[in-house]
Amino acid sequence: MQQRQPARASSGRYVSRLTGGTLAIIMAGGRGERLRDLTAHRCKPATPFGGKFRIIDFVLSNCVNSGIRQISILTQYKAQSLIQHVQHGWSYLRGEFGEFVEVVPAQQQVGAQWYRGTADAVHQNLELIVSHRPKHVLVLAGDHIYKMDYGPMIAYHVEKGADITVGVVEVPARESRHYGVLTATEWNRVTRFTEKPAEPDTIPGRADTILASMGIYVFNTRLLESMLSADAADAASAHDFGKNILPAAIAGNRQVFAYPFQDVKTRAQSYWRDVGTVDAYFEANLELVHVKPELNIYDEDWPIWTYQVQQPPAKFILDEDGRRGTAINSMVSGGCIISGAVVRESLMFSNVRVEERTSIHRSVVLPNVHIGRGCVIMGAILDEGCEIPDNTNIGVDREADARRFHVTDNGVVLVSPDMLRRLRGE
Secondary structure, three states: OOOOOOOOOOOHHHHHHHHHOEEEEEEEOOOOHHHHHHHOOOOHHHOEEOOOEEOHHHHHHHHHHHOOOEEEEEEOOOOHHHHHHHHHHOOOOOHHHOOEEEEEEOOOOOOOOOOOOHHHHHHOOHHHHHHOOOOEEEEEEOOEEEOOOHHHHHHHHHHHOOOEEEEEEEEEHHHHHHOEEEEEOOOOEEEEEEEOOOOOOOEOOEOOEEEEEEEEEEEEHHHHHHHHHHHHOOOOOOOOHHHHHHHHHHHOOOOEEEEEOEOOOOOOEOOEEEOOOHHHHHHHHHHOOOOOOOOOOOOOOOOOOOOOOOOOOOEEEOEEOOEEOEEEOOEEOOOOEEEOOEEEOOEEOOOOEEOOOOEEEOOEEOOOOEEOOOOEEEOEEEOOOOEEOOOOEEOOOHHHHHHHOEEOOOOOEEEOHHHHHHHOOO
């Protein structure tokens, strides 16, 4: 499928006028159940990622870097840590200039029901949306990892004369059950949208590849308002953008276009990860320790903003055979102390303490974890606040791990503080 670039998409002034008149709605209310214990006490967008960030920081940074400074975050489930993070790290926009990042909890605005789906979540906040008088509404998923300038996408939407524009990526057809799948013409006009099909339409000439929705939609505000109101009145609807709104728009002969998420110069697909499973979360984090990872978090031209407690520098101590604090091919965040231990191909979040004669290999260790002496940790995710006793082996014996912790199909061991408390009989 070819993409015709909008003639004026590279004009910073043109794009900034469009983004300046756009309201971003970030969907951050999902349960994130496939992440298992990682979302037992937090929503998926609040889950730590990449050593110092939260997942939602990526979409928020995309908005701010794109010039979108009016942002509403819709929350519902287990939102407290997300609310605190946004309050601490994203309160610097200037309200007197019409800029804001606001957290909007579910409030039963239009009845006695909580959000019944993504479309219903936006519908219940239509009054808020309309009050900001945006020309375009950009609906975003709050739980994906990527860097994207939304300006060219909105410019593409305008120049196509689109009613709705959907951000798309190419993914293997075998993964279709996880995505909304689009069928599009050579000129990117969407002719079909199917939510999580078992037998998807594939890209012509490429039977192993599909066009998958990124969960990014650009709407003309008036159309969004009318479609959501009609959907809310339909008792048979699931009130979901993918299941209901997009198919209805296509059936109604609306101008729905796909926007391929590609590098403007090379046309290569840009980095995008759905970290919705424990295995996907694990792999996406460990990709960052590669020599040249596909996701460049060191990019000064597109910084990822966040809030983090001020920590002292990471420290590596002891220098004896068998007791040498070392980290190899790893990322180690502030506040960490590697005391006579060896860390290889791993990602250490802030304030992690690793004691002597412990070995950690290909693991993701979230903030405020303490790992005792003489431990072996391999292929594991240690959730925030874990206290690993001395001489504990994780990732060595799969059957033993399965009795104590959660082991994924790919063999990743997820350990949480609740699991450890159960082992201690608490």
